[in-house]
Amino acid sequence: MITQVAPAFWDISFGNILTIISIVGVGLAFIAKMDKSVSNLDTRLEYLEAQNEDAKEEIKKLVQVLITLGKYEERFLRLEKTLDDLRHGDGWVLPLEWRHGRKD
Numbered sequence: 001m002i003t004q005v006a007p008a009f010w011d012i013s014f015g016n017i018l019t020i021i022s023i024v025g026v027g028l029a030f031i032a033k034m035d036k037s038v039s040n041l042d043t044r045l046e047y048l049e050a051q052n053e054d055a056k057e058e059i060k061k062l063v064q065v066l067i068t069l070g071k072y073e074e075r076f077l078r079l080e081k082t083l084d085d086l087r088h089g090d091g092w093v094l095p096l097e098w099r100h101g102r103k104d
Helices: 014-087
Strands: none
Touching: none
């Protein structure tokens, strides 16, 4: 009578050892690659944050320029209105005769 012997759980061959070593090696290589990628992403993120701060400063300067421009525009419009009033004779204009004391 022939009996079959089940393979023992602890029977390890050279192929099994190579498979385990290659799986562990690939896992370690993956972890090292991901660590370098995360480090690169962190560096890029810091660079972008610095660029963002520079852009914020430039936007603040542009806002100040626009505010100043708006103030000058208001002054210009007031001067334009005053000039229009002077053209119509309303305002500070007096004839030359009145300035020199003559009322001809």
